[in-house]
Amino acid sequence: MLRLRRRISLLFALTSAVGLVAMAVFAVRSDSARWREQLDHAMEADTSWALGLLETDENGRLATDVLADTVNTGCPPLTVLLVTGDAPGGPGTPDEAVGLTVQHAPTAPCLAVSPGVVLESGRAVARTGEARGFDRRTTDGGPVRVFALPFYAPEAAEDEGPQGVLVTLSDATAQRDDHRRLVWVVTGGCAVLVLLSAAVGHVLSGRAIRPALSALDRQEAFLADAAHDLRTPAASLRTLAETALRGETDSTDVHRRTLRLAEGMGRLVDGLLTRARLMSGTATVARQPLRLDQLVEAVAQEAAEASTEGPRIRVEAEDTVVVADPDLVRRAVGNLLGNALAHGHGPGLPADVLITVVRDGTLTVEDEGPGLPPEVADALFERFRSGSGSTGLGLSIAAWVAHAHGGTLTAGRGERGGARFVLRLPRS
Template structure:
């Protein structure tokens, strides 16, 4: 993969970080909202449980309290009641008309607010009830140590006694606050972990997408570079032909050369486009049963060069006719180019058993190219670093075959394209 920092690559890398940041922000926002909702629901549930508890204590004791015939409160039932012996604080207050509130019974006084606040709560309970028996009042306040508590007040009235009694019950403002704190810690740690995991996943996934985008960018640049390099020479030659002002007797030859150059450029563009489309997954190679010997003969005939000699035996393969024609044509052009040192020497094409071999009688394999003759950019004695042989190797790989170049006995080179033979017994083309 190309690692240079071109503007396009820099934009892709910024897009990766922006995508990661966006996923992180969205995940963090969602986690915060869900955590807030979960914590609020839990807090509300625990508060409701506290309200139910203090209302049960205050209301139960209010129904149990009595007074005797001498208009004296009977606190025995309150003191002995299990509701007045639990975890909730209890205060019984009584007030005669025109007098102040008096505390007649106190249990767990430390959970209750100050005396002034207790008096205020008793008055609010009486006022809010508006004379209704057992009408509860719920308030949140602080006890004498400053801790939040939930207080329920329930009034008691009698038709045969003018005094008013208020039962106050109080407990911590939240039921089992330790468990609520544990929930908050779990939400904080779990949410943080989830955000980190989402960030890491977004970074990795965007990196994977970035690699694919960089690969496509490299392939795009490779296509442009190959096209520019390969078309430069024939275009220059074509320009020289059109500017040479040939003589009348040379016009036909010049037009023939122009047509040959145009055909060569068309083949190059076709090959480059085919490879680019298939490498990016836009197109798939055709899978057709075909006669490789007939295809090679047709390509040799199109080349229209007297030096080409074809020796072909029936050979059936599965492949893409256009790609195979391109590969064979490139092999022929390579043989004709490197065999040009001897204009009388033939370029021999042999086809048999899924194999196409092209032999020239040129100077042989350049030692510089011998290690990687099919690599794009490999340059031989001519100094050319075209992509013809690289396309041959790619076509072979696409068809699950292989390609090779080796020295020929007696001089020259042999370029070979091998394809797996077709499975004629199966009745359908073999899958590649």
């Protein structure tokens, strides 16, 4: 059970971890794409505005004088690249085959990158003809976002590649730091939530298997005590068989004693099955109005007729109606009476049992035996308790019947010195 609990806790934690990691990865990737898109959008706006400042002279050559005079191209750095005629670019042209020349570059840029970074970005955009952003590093090793925007000649054909590329840079240090903090926060939060889910799973799994553990403990106790009670009649049957084989006793006496032992074992097995059904909940309580006094008188008469030792059974009953299951109440009364007949007398003396029934639904069974010690009376119904000739099941079943009807069963010393059992059943 403990291994099962650990497995359930581990499975709960793993399930939570998978869900949390998936959500964390989605959040981190979304944030990464978001800050890049924001930088690209801002740089696209700058390059699109700067693109309007480019002019063409009377010879068709690109002029950047207006751009240089109007915009401080040092921050953010703006570089104008022209595509050479030998490799005009366009889809299908390898990056390394695209020829580029620097038409304009800032003299004192606020962000310095190697010339290869600018040319590499320009070649990639000239080949595809679409604006793109790139993650690169400055010469100092800091993170920078490079954005390249292609532009076309005024009268360029549809299948003609771009005339040039406008490249700009943006510092990504703040965005990278924010993203890194988010990653740490999400990672730490996931770790805490996984540990919390593991703890919650451990607690929930403990609560889930606690009924199974209790049932297993009751079953083990039940089997141990039942085996103890079955061992005695089984040993007696073996002794009788060995005696009969040696011819040391009369066969009629052996058959009589064997019959009594068989009947006793039958009652024991019946009691075991009844208790198992009661404890498992398969035995239902069919409540109905019941004359308790008449049921007690019938049970007492049957016990007197079945006994060969001449016990004295007295019944003092008032007209009493309770709401209970007749079969279960009959078994409980029979078990209480059988216990009194078995233990409620001295050695060699017949049993003397007094049964009283009053109108409030109280039934009392009192004998003249040795009585019950206080320490035994307090725990008499908690577990099987075997005595001489007793299976230990009768009182346990009687207590369960009382509790199933919302009543009680108590034990103590009677006025005549013997044991007294008081069964209280609700009247409505």
